[in-house]
Amino acid sequence: MMTIDRRSIGAWLAATVFAATFAGVPARAADPIRIGEINSYSGIPAFTEPYRKGWQLAVEEINAAGGVLGRPLDVISRDDAGRPADAITAANELVSREKVDLLTGTFFSNIGLAVSDFARQKKILFVAAEPLTDAMIWEQGSRYTFRLRPSNWVQAAILAEEAAKLPAKRWATIAPNYEYGQSAVKVFKQILSEKRPDIEWVSEQWPPQGKIDAGAVAQATLATRPDAILNVTFGPDLVKLVREGNTRGLFRDRQVVSFITGEPEYLDPLKDETPEGWIVTGYPWQSVDTPEHDKFLAAYQARFNDYPRLGSVVGYATIRTIAAIIERAGSLDTEKLIEAGRGVEVETPFGLITFRPADHQSTLGAFVGRTTVKDGRGVMVDFTYRSGADYLPDEATAAKLRRPD
Incomplete structure (x- = not known):
């Protein structure tokens, strides 16, 4: 009968522990990259549900191709219900309890600013997906925040370029009374007045x-x-304004220039009530004819049996941005991620974009065109795509607009 002394048992246990520890290294290396995502899913579902599908598609594609740095992406999502306080609670939970490697998301500008400030305090990377306020990258900009969507400045500059061609001199504005609406009106008025000093601003309406x-x-x-009228309302507010405006003759014989109204999220509910001839920014998904968009459209429709909205593009491009930053950094260290994000190039359904080193703003652009009704649905016609790179202030000017890091 074989006997084993205590010294042999000790040696065997030590070897076993060493082997288990050594064997565990590759397993840890394949642990997922944890992305904390926050958005207003119950607050603005028309945009955020397609946005969720977009980021889900990107995660699935990236993981199927081997992940990033050999590790799969894992998105841990939270609903902020359209409230800044809930967003901060969610961000704190994601960072402290879930131990996420970075944060992303948000829709409303005031919520995006709150999460950006949280990221600055906690020194964690935040890739803002949707918020449009210029303060996100300039007056309240932070080295920890990068922003994907074209800013109010870009969309206002694109729309003002078209508005300046109109004979209209007396302008009214209608915008929601919070950060996004206030910022959009301010920059549109500034740019249009510079192009057309003869403009007179006769009315401002600020509904909640x-x-x-x-x-x-x-x-x-x-x-x-x-x-002429500048409109910045969206969602159910836009539907109500169009109906009341049509009933009262507000839009008759008047030009209307409107932020984001051409996005399917906001055109679809209008159906055959869609106003004719409004100048809008948006996303004419049915008619975009580029290889990048064709590939995205086919994959999205195959996965969800649905057509994409602009939110779908934003969600998809957000995850692609995060993957590109991590790949370029070769690390999840926040400082290395920040450095990698400056100047990173990202392939999106709208083509190649760059995140500018000076203000961390992407060069993603917007489609501008006019609204009409086709087959009982609102669509964009006579549209062109305008790159954000052609409308943003130069980087030296943008750097002066930012607060010191």
Whole structure:
């Protein structure tokens, strides 16, 4: 009978522990990269549900191809319900309890700014997906925040370029009374007034977001007899404004220039009530004809049996951005991620974009065109794609607009 002394048992146990420890190294190396994602899923589902599908598609494609740095992506998502306080609670939980490697997401500009400030305090990377306020990258910009979507400045500059061609001199504005609406009106007025010093601003209406009294807003605007109107409302507020405006003749014989109205998220609910001839930014998914978009469209429709909205593109491009930054950094160290994000190039359904080193703003652009009704649905026609690189202030100017890091 074989006997084993205590010394042999000790040696065997030590060898076993060493082997288990050594064997565990590759397993840890393949642990997922944890991405904390926050968005207003219950607050603005028309945009954020397609956005969720977009980032899910990107995660699935990247993981099927071997992940990033040999590790799969794992998105841990939270709903902020459209409230900044809930977003900060979610961010804190994701960082402290879930131990995420970085943060991403947000829709409303005030929420994006709150999460950006949180990221600055916690020294963690934040890739903002949707918020449009210019403060995100300039006045309240942070080295820890990068922003994907074309800013209010870019969209206002694109729309003002078209508005300046109109004969209209008397302008009214209608915008939700929070950061996004205020920022959009401010920059549009600035740029259009520079192009057309003869412009007169005759009215401003500031309904609360999500609670517009559309009849009162339409009547008050009508009373000032504008030649043209800038609209910044979206979602259910836009539907109400269009209906009341049509009933009261607000849009009759007037030009309307409108932020983001051409996005399917906001055109679809209007159906055959879609106004004719509004100048809008948006996403004419049915008619975009490029190899990058064709590939994305085919993959999206195959995966979800649905057509993409702009939110789908944003969600998809956000995850592609994160993957590109991590790949370039070769690390999850925050400082290395920040350095890698400056100047990183990302393939998107709208083509190749770059994140500018000076302000961490991407050069993603927007489609601009006019609205019409086709087969009972609102669509964009006569559109062109404008790159954000052609409308952003140069990087030296942008750097002066940012607060010191």
